Amino acid sequence: xxxxxxxxxxxxxxxxxxxxxxxxxxxxxxxxxxxxxxxxxxxxxxxxxxxxxxxxxxxxxxxxxxxxxxxxxxxxxxxxxxxxxxxxxxxxxxxxxxxxxxxxxxxxxxxxxxxxxxxxxxxxxxxxxxxxxxxxxxxxxxxxxxxxxxxxxxxxxxxxxxxxxxxxxxxxxxxxxxxxxxxxxxxxxxxxxxxxxxxxxxxxxxxxxxxxxxxxxxxxxxxxxxxxxxxxxxxxxxxxxxxxxxxxxxxxxxxxxxxxxxxxxxxxxxxxxxxxxxxxxxxxxxxx
Numbered sequence: 579x580x581x582x583x584x585x586x587x588x589x590x591x592x593x594x595x596x597x598x599x600x601x602x603x604x605x606x607x608x609x610x611x612x613x614x615x616x617x618x619x620x621x622x623x624x625x626x627x628x629x630x631x632x633x634x635x636x637x638x639x640x641x642x643x644x645x646x647x648x649x650x651x652x653x654x655x656x657x658x659x660x661x662x663x664x665x666x667x668x669x670x671x672x673x674x675x676x677x678x679x680x681x682x683x684x685x686x687x688x689x690x691x692x693x694x695x696x697x698x699x700x701x702x703x704x705x706x707x708x709x710x711x712x713x714x715x716x717x718x719x720x721x722x723x724x725x726x727x728x729x730x731x732x733x734x735x736x737x738x739x740x741x742x743x744x745x746x747x748x749x750x751x752x753x754x755x756x757x758x759x760x761x762x763x764x765x766x767x768x769x770x771x772x773x774x775x776x777x778x779x780x781x782x783x784x785x786x787x788x789x790x791x792x793x794x795x796x797x798x799x800x801x802x803x804x805x806x807x808x809x810x811x812x813x814x815x816x817x818x819x820x821x822x823x824x825x826x827x828x829x830x831x832x833x834x835x836x837x838x839x840x841x842x843x844x845x846x847x848x849x850x851x852x853x854x855x856x857x858x859x860x861x862x863x864x865x866x
Contacts, residue, residue, distance in 0.1 A: 579727040580644050586719040587638025591708035592697050594630040601828045608709035611824040611847035615653040619692035622650035622669050624734040629696030630706035634689040637682035645674045648694040654686025667740035685745035686848040698728035710783050711825040748854040751842045754861050758833030761797040771859040779851045783825040786849050792817030803829035809838035
């Protein structure tokens, strides 16, 4: 079984749950930027959650299957075209030779398209995910590509409709103080949690650059490279934080003022340019 890529949209990559445990070798986890949506799409078509699927950034994907295929689409709010009873969060039967496509989303940024059996590209270091920063894994999809589908499946789930998450106009992300919060002037963490930030046009699988109140450093020393994690809010000298996502570097040289909760990183991966973001501090430190 296989499908042909007729149009990839702005960016469509193959993603699974990534390459955990290799950071000491200089290899990041990568994998789906919105892991919850990937897992859900796989469950809806009876795949193990770890199967590879397509991550579609801002719609535009159009494919054609060689055989009748079950698919499911999760993530951003978009119109799904093709197949029997197309929609979000439902298994969809797409007939052989029929076009299947996603419109640009009205809310959110990324969709996940799971096919029953999984996307069967060759694994690299135990994962089929595309790491756009390290250039590991399969290349992003291009028009004319033929992509194989696997055969490893589980039973279909007992439900055929999954509730979809809401996409508020303002994202609310919970954070804890980072390892270098004390490199900033007193009151910086309170400042971080008191005023909204805005998502800039600089958005990728590596991270999201935010605009808003400048976070001022009290310590101007050079920071040796330190380990980085998804959700880290790293602050360059200009004072505007960068929120790391799936393809973040394994080390960073700027201080991390706070870290977004892992559960909220999935939501952060759906942030669109121009959207407002507010941080909620879980653990307050006096004077910070």
